[in-house]
Amino acid sequence: MLLPSVLFADPAGAVRIIDADTWDVGGERVRLFGIDAPEAAQTCQRNDGTAWACGRWATAEVDRRYGGRQALCERLDRDRYGRSVTRCHIDGVDVARQLVRDGLSFAYRKYSMDYDLDEKGAAQSGRGLHGTVVQAPAAYRAAQRSRTAATSVSGCTIKGNISSRGVRIYHVSGQHHYRRTKIDTTKGERWFCSAAEARAAGWRAARR
The missing domain is CATH 3.40.10 (DNA Methylphosphotriester Repair Domain)
Known part of the structure; x- marks a missing residue:
């Protein structure tokens, strides 16, 4: 029989990327708190007017960086899909903050202002998604x-x-x-x- 402390333990373990802001951590589906990344099927527009599969790019880049690595997460809530809403760290780094800083995701201001300044810095520098015309994921x-x-x-x-x-x-x-x-x-x-x-x-x- 599992003890309550095990049943409700925070997610931890190897990372499997579902999309840029939705991961499996130690076998548990989690949604990264405070950020919103492009959907897998979403496209952006480059400065020359051509379409770019930015959703697939963001997912692939996050997978390249974090897929298979060990994460420690803090469960903050649960969303309507049953996913744990978490703040996750890899090697002591808040990965959501890093994704926003690098232009791989946006601050989800509807739920948190934690990463507002990180996004503004990425936008000013034109990093990642900010170098294109992109619709807000929501x-x-x-x-x-x-x-x-x-x-x-x-x-x-x-x-x-x-x-x-x-x-x-x-x-x-x-x-x-x-x-x-x-x-x-x-x-x-x-x-x-x-x-x-x-x-x-x-x-x-x-x-x-």
Whole structure:
């Protein structure tokens, strides 16, 4: 039987990068506190007007720096996806602060002003994302949700959700969790027009 101190221990261990601000630390899914990085599918615009896959770039750069390393994290909260919201350190360095300083992420001022000055310094120097035209990640997600809502109205009403453990589950209207299940296409979730389409794409049916 696990003791309470073990059950509620702060996340610690090897890092696996999901995206720039979402990691697995010692097998636990965490969201870095106080920052917001571009979504994996998000693009930015270079000064010459060409598109740049800045979301994939940020994820790959964070993985290059921190993937496989040992992190010590402090759990501060839990978000609506079930992830621990944490402040993480590697070799004594606050990694969220470093990501903002290097232009790999933004200060998430809606939740914290801790990294406000770090972002301003990166912006003044044009580091990383600040050297491009980039939409704030929160604004990008809102735009994607609006597009998703329009898609659902067209008749594709089956919700393809991804659980906090990465399990792909589809929910049909009338099922127990259908109404409270939210679809975030920036996380790989999607709408389906039929159960057969969902199964073919690798989703399984909700159990109730």
